[in-house]
Amino acid sequence: MTATRPVPAPDFVGYPAVRHGIRALLGGRPGTHRRRVPACPEWTVTDVLRHLVAIAERVLERHGGTPPAPAPDLAVPELLDRWDDIGEDLDRRLAAAGGRTGEVMVMDAYTHELDLRAALGVPPPVEHVAWAPSFEVLVRGFSGSVAGRGLPPLSLRTPGGSAWTAGTGRPVASLTAPAHDLYRALAGRRSLTQLAALEWSAAPGPWLPAFSWGPFVPPPRPGV
Template identity: 80%
Template sequence: MTATRPVPAPDFVGYPEVRRGVRALLEGRPETHLRPVPACPEWTVIDLLGHLTGIAERVLVRHGGTPPPALDGPPGVPALLDRWDDVGAELDRRLAAAGGHSGEIMVMDAYTHELDLRAALGVPPPAEHAAWVPSFDVLVRGFSGSLAGRELRPLRLRTTGGSAWTAGTGRPTASVTAPAYELYRALAGRRSLGQLAELDWSEAPGPWLPAFTWGPFAPPSAPGR
């Protein structure tokens, strides 16, 4: 996989910005805490936040840390936000000390779910975000492996803003182009097969559509947001 951008900073740098973004989304909207999250059909907003907190705790343990004591009873959104910040602050320090890409999948997961929350609440995605580049790189690597594993021809992934990546093995002779947000959501399993087919493909997309099912991701049956 190659890219036409500068090499990004270590992936954990976007994690505090995700936490701040999610807190800003939820603190002023207490009426939305039980709202369903369409991108995660089995979850409400509070379920999604519990997932983010739980992932942070598991990664902290993996890096030698100890999460705070368990909360008493079913936690609400304020308690989960505070717990995520407490765990996340320790994680930030440990990931910074570890360097490299120790937290890349966690950051991608958290940023993807911030976008899920924004879609569920009708809030547009941020114009810029520190987690964007490292998260996109994780998704491109996963999609690249999916193409190679299915022995599909490589693809040139392009954004309408001018960024480009090669996914798969070899020199690509076909491409797909979309706005950066749409391409990200496509790679993260948030776009249906119909929506994927409607992107700007240089040739018929059918052969490549199965590769959008990889890892934890799969196109939803209904159009995604």
């Protein structure tokens, strides 16, 4: 995978930004905590937050920390507090570890922030410090899917001029989309119909199977 892009912020910068963003998103909307999240159709808003807290606990343990005692029935305000408590310890440990430590967790958290925003009718942020490191994780995963399926390399582009190569070698075609749409496409939040409707320089059919990789599968209906 090759790329022309901004240098990603360290993970320990992006993760607290996501926590603060989700707290701001959910803190003032108590009537929406049972709302279904279309990007995660089996989950409510509260379920998504529980998932994020559980992931933080797991990563904290891997880095030598001790999460608080289990509390399975917490409501959103208490879950936000628990996530902040765990996250502050985790931020210090990620900063000390450096490198790409925690990058998958940051990608997962930022992706779910976008899921929650879509579920609540809140536009995605114009800029977010977690976008670049999270997108790097998605491009690497998609690139492995392209190469693993024996597909020709594909150039991923944004209208602003950033470019990434998915696969190995010189790209034979390109996919161009706004940054947010490209992110959601790689994160399994766009249907095959939506993917095919993006701006391709060649017929997209050969590459569409590659959008199923890791935990991500294009939804059967248009995603958000």
